[in-house]
Amino acid sequence: MLRNGSNCFIAQVEGRSGTAYATIVNSRAENCEFGFLAHANSFVAVSNSVATGTDVTNSDCYADFIALGDPTGIGTLALDNIVATSCYYGVAAAPLATGGTGQITFANSLVTNNNTGTAAFGKIYTFGNNRVYGNFNEQNNSSLTPISAE
Numbered sequence: 707m708l709r710n711g712s713n714c715f716i717a718q719v720e721g722r723s724g725t726a727y728a729t730i731v732n733s734r735a736e737n738c739e740f741g742f743l744a745h746a747n748s749f750v751a752v753s754n755s756v757a758t759g760t761d762v763t764n765s766d767c768y769a770d771f772i773a774l775g776d777p778t779g780i781g782t783l784a785l786d787n788i789v790a791t792s793c794y795y796g797v798a799a800a801p802l803a804t805g806g807t808g809q810i811t812f813a814n815s816l817v818t819n820n821n822t823g824t825a826a827f828g829k830i831y832t833f834g835n836n837r838v839y840g841n842f843n844e845q846n847n848s849s850l851t852p853i854s855a856e
Contacts, residue, residue, distance in 0.1 A: 714738035714757075717748035717781075725779075730755060741770040741793070746806055747779035753786040759793035762821040762842060767793035770820070773808030775801055775828060785812035796820040796841065799828030811853070812836060822846045 714735035717728040726748040733755040735741035741757030744750040752771065759767025770790035773781040783799075790796035796817035799808035807828035815836045817823040823841035824830055826848035834852055841847065 713740045713743055715741065715750075715752075716743045716745070717750045718743075718745040725749065734758075735770070737766065739766065739768050740772055741767075741790075742772070742783065743769075744773045744781040744783045744808070746774060746776040746781050746802070749782045749784070751784040751786075752788055754788075756789040756791075757793070758789075758791045762792060762794055762819070769793060769795040769798045769825075770817075771796070771810070772798045772800065773810050773828065775806030775808045777805045780806065780828075781808045783808075783810045783812075785810060785815055787814045788812070789815070790817045790823075791819045794821045795825045796823045796838070797830065798825040799830050800825065801827060817841065824848045824850060826850065 717726045728750045730752045735757040757770035770793045773783040799810045811831040813833040817838040818840040820841045823838040824847045832850040
């Protein structure tokens with residue numbers, strides 16, 4: 707468990723080449739600005755894990771789970787059986803200010819008690835078995851792209 711850090715779990719490529727891979731299982735991020743973060747050129751799989759903040763107004767906790775991209779590549783999160791709660795964004799796929807995009811696939815997960823549950827400035831794919839409810843700005847939840855299990 708990591709607590710009270712600016713970024714709790716982060717995958718980032720140093721320099722501009724290569725890819726970072728990470729697998730995170732049975733973990734908890736508490737009171738972090740970014741709970742689980744995949745930067746450009748990173749692929750992070752997270753399962754059976756929780757991210758929780760204490761402030762849904764964006765001052766202490768910006769995103770529980772976030773994938774960021776930049777012009778060099780995509781940041782990718784694969785989420786399974788996660789809980790995202792009590793943060794500004796629960797699950798977010800976003801570009802950095804310099805461009806690019808983030809991408810998330812998630813299943814079997816709960817996103818609740820955030821300012822906004824899902825924010826797809828990039829792409830968020832779902833298997834359709836997630837529970838996104840009880841967020842303060844439900845109307846701001848981004849539409850998710852459905853995918854079918856094979």
